[in-house]
Amino acid sequence: GAVVSQHPSRVICKSGTSVKIECRSLDFQATTMFWYRQFPKQSLMLMATSNEGSKATYEQGVEKDKFLINHASLTLSTLTVTSAHPEDSSFYICSAKRSATIGYTFGSGTRLTVV
Amino acid sequence: SQQGEEDPQALSIQEGENATMNCSYKTSINNLQWYRQNSGRGLVHLILIRSNEREKHSGRLRVTLDTSKKSSSLLITASRAADTASYFCATDERGGGGADGLTFGKGTHLIIQP
Numbered sequence: 001g002a003v004v005s006q007h008p009s010r011v012i013c014k015s016g017t018s019v020k021i022e023c024r025s026l027d028f029q030a031t032t033m034f035w036y037r038q039f040p041k042q043s044l045m046l047m048a049t050s051n052e053g054s055k056a057t058y059e060q061g062v063e064k065d066k067f068l069i070n071h072a073s074l075t076l077s078t079l080t081v082t083s084a085h086p087e088d089s090s091f092y093i094c095s096a097k098r099s100a101t102i103g104y105t106f107g108s109g110t111r112l113t114v115v
Numbered sequence: 116s117q118q119g120e121e122d123p124q125a126l127s128i129q130e131g132e133n134a135t136m137n138c139s140y141k142t143s144i145n146n147l148q149w150y151r152q153n154s155g156r157g158l159v160h161l162i163l164i165r166s167n168e169r170e171k172h173s174g175r176l177r178v179t180l181d182t183s184k185k186s187s188s189l190l191i192t193a194s195r196a197a198d199t200a201s202y203f204c205a206t207d208e209r210g211g212g213g214a215d216g217l218t219f220g221k222g223t224h225l226i227i228q229p
Binding site: 036044046108109111 | 157216217218219
């Protein structure tokens with residue numbers, strides 16, 4: 001079945017530094033990937049849609065200069081949290097849709113802690 | 116934006132009992148999906164029901180969809196301790212071209228007491 005690999009699973013970084021999260025589709029090509037954020041005890045909120053070969057589409061209220069998305073190939077999308085602050089600490093999850101008739105596959109998520 | 120509303124927010128039942136969770140949404144949809152999330156982990160896709168379907172079964176899971184009321188329910192029969200998790204509904208909105216991502220409900224935290 002479709003597998004999406006997300007790395008790292010956990011990361012701790014200092015305030016002001018940048019963190020890159022990778023999302024790979026392992027057995028299929030994903031022209032579109034999605035990035036979600038989940039705060040503790042809350043639901044998932046869509047942050048942005050990552051499009052292969054073009055600019056990402058950001059949801060309202062999500063700073064595109066802070067959350068840089070690169071989708072340079074059909075199997076890899078990256079999310080870089082720039083100049084991270086403690087309030088950016090969250091669980092970030094990516095997903096990909098294999099086709100119009102198959103549901104979404106999610107990565108295992110990345111727990112980001114900014115200290 | 117958040118469009119799904121789920122109830123209850125938390126549910127605690129005894130092992131062997133059935134668990135029912137409800138979800139409401141606001142816009143027209145292509146399909147509605149249910150996911151499970153164990154604490155601090157990724158999401159596991161449980162079941163997808165299309166907008167032209169009314170009921171779907173998968174093992175111990177039964178999902179209903181009422182598009183006139185914009186609501187769905189997830190029934191887990193003969194619950195097990197391993198079913199303890201958070202359950203989310205998510206909608207794939209109509210007209211999104213299949214590339215707009217999912218809109219998640221707030222989730223129901225289910226606890227199965229052994």
